[in-house]
Each structure stands twice: as C-alpha cells, then as structure tokens.
Ligand SMILES: Nc1ncnc2c1ncn2[C@@H]1O[C@H](COP(=O)(O)OP(=O)(O)O)[C@@H](O)[C@H]1O
C-alpha cells in the first residue's frame with residue numbers, strides 16, 4: 235500500500251503585491267510505500283519544504299492531487315495520524331521542554347489523561363529526560379532538534395514528516411537520531427525525511443528522490459545505487475609495473491588508479507579473478523578487492539549538473 239501518492243503536483247507562489255511568480259514544484263509525481271524511510275533530497279530552494287507543507291495542507295497546490303493513507307477522507311482526519319517536525323521550528327523560549335511537549339501535545343489532540351505519561355515516554359526516546367525541567371532558552375541546537383522530534387511523536391503518529399531533522403546536530407547526535415528513526419521504522423511507522431545531507435539519507439533511507447528547482451529528477455531504491463556497481467578496485471602491497479599492467483590490459487578493461495591500485499570495469503566477475511591471477515604470478519600481494527559504489531552524492535551532483543546544462 236502507498237501511504238503517500240502525489241500526482242502532477244505543481245505549486246506556483248505569487249507574491250501578493252508583485253507579479254513575480256516562483257514555481258516551487260513542477261508536475262511532481264511520486265508514490266511512497268508504507269513502512270519505509272523515505273528521503274527527499276535537493277539543494278536549498280528545491281521545493282522540499284513546500285512539498286511537505288502541501289501534504290499537510292499548510293500550503294495548497296496550484297494544480298495536481300495528493301493523497302495520504304490511500305484514503306479519500308478529509309485531510310484533517312488523516313492528520314491525526316501524522317507527526318511533523320518543521321524546519322527551523324521555534325517554541326517560546328520561557329517554556330521548559332516538558333511544557334512544550336504538554337502544550338503542543340494537547341494542541342495536536344493528544345488524550346489529556348495520558349499526556350504526562352506520553353511526555354515522559356517521548357523525552358526518554360530522544361534522551362532528553364534530564365533536561366525536561368530546563369527552560370528551552372538554555373537548549374543547544376541539537377537539544378532543540380531532539381525536542382522537536384519528541385514533539386512530532388507526541389500523538390504516536392503512523393506517518394512522520396521530518397524537515398531537516400539533523401540540522402545543527404553533531405555526528406554522534408546524528409547517529410543517535412538515526413537509531414531512533416530505525417526503531418520507529420521497526421515499529422511499522424513510515425518516515426518522510428527532507429534533507430540536504432546526502433550521506434545521511436544514503437545511510438538511513440530505503441527509497442529516496444531528488445528534487446531540483448521544483449522538478450523530480452530521480453526517484454528509486456537507495457540499494458539500486460550501490461548494487462549495480464560495475465567497478466572493482468584491487469589494491470596491492472607494491473607498485474604495479476607497466477609490463478604487468480599491459481599484460482592484464484590485453485584482455486580486460488583495466489585502469490591504474492594509483493601506483494598500487496587497479497580499477498576494473500567489470501563485464502563479468504572472472505575479470506577480477508584474471509587480474510588477481512596475473513598480479514599473484516608476479517608475486518604481488520593483494521591487500522583488498524572492493525566494489526566501488528556510486529554514492530548518492532555522486533549521482534546527486536551529476537543529476538543536478540545535467541539539469542543545469544539542459545536549462546542553459
Ligand atoms: N511562502 C512563500 N512565498 C513565496 N515563495 C516561497 C514561499 N515559500 C517558499 N517559496 C519559494 O519556493 C521555492 C522552494 O522553497 P522551499 O520549498 O522552502 O525549498 P527547500 O525546502 O527545498 O529549500 C524557493 O524559491 C522559495 O523561495
């Protein structure tokens with residue numbers, strides 16, 4: 235089942251007192267299955283936040299349709315099952331973390347009787363219990379993000395929208411947030427993550443999409459990127475001489491990437507074995523044989539660059 239469906243979605247912003255129009259989303263089509271972590275990537279201004287806002291009816295489309303939970307029912311009803319961590323969220327600085335969760339939990343329709351227990355549960359989940367009674371003006375950026383995540387989880391949502399959730403968080407904090415998100419996924423929740431941090435999305439997402447200037451330029455399984463790798467690197471403990479290299483190159487498409495490293499474009503796995511045989515015949519020891527991955531970052535850069543040249 236698709237938990238989110240987006241059809242031919244276009245959003246054009248028009249400033250009230252000017253004729254200038256900005257196309258934030260241009261004919262976007264996307265389907266997101268239930269129970270996955272989905273990462274929406276794109277440079278600043280690509281339209282990521284606008285997309286989340288339209289799904290949550292904070293902004294309205296110029297044309298096209300969106301559907302949550304495969305349901306035609308009123309979006310307000312559907313929003314009861316969603317959580318949202320907005321980008322650059324701000325809470326009143328004089329409140330404590332506990333008060334923020336209590337107040338926003340109530341605004342979000344949490345059951346009044348259970349609210350204390352729920353606040354305590356979500357604070358524990360994001361490891362913020364010891365800061366519960368501290369005013370948030372003393373919180374660091376990382377603590378604010380954790381609090382925002384806790385707030386997004388107050389109503390025990392099935393679908394969670396997180397807009398740049400690890401913004402301003404250090405690497406350890408990021409890996410802790412990744413763990414929390416993985417646990418939420420294992421509970422069957424679906425997570426929609428907006429991020430400009432490619433490696434982050436690559437590490438955690440099952441599927442991803444890339445937005446550039448309002449257009450969806452790629453969408454697919456993150457594993458497809460790495461599984462289809464056709465290049466293998468062989469590292470050796472000594473320099474590979476030109477004569478050995480030429481011998482291997484007679485048969486296979488092999489390049490030297492440094493003095494003691496070969497890069498092989500595979501048509502078949504036996505290419506690697508042949509190269510290893512040749513190296514070993516010359517008493518060269520193999521240190522590692524590593525399939526090269528195309529990272530999401532490389533693909534992102536090439537897609538965005540292609541789009542720029544097409545526009546020119
Ligand atoms: N309320 C608004 N009014 C006018 N333009 C807007 C508004 N919100 C966003 N935009 C513009 O729409 C484009 C997409 O913005 P946004 O969705 O925030 O992108 P992202 O989240 O990927 O950085 C940008 O050019 C931005 O300036």
Ligand SMILES: [Mg+2]
Nearest residue numbers: 282283284321
């Ligand atoms: Mg944004």
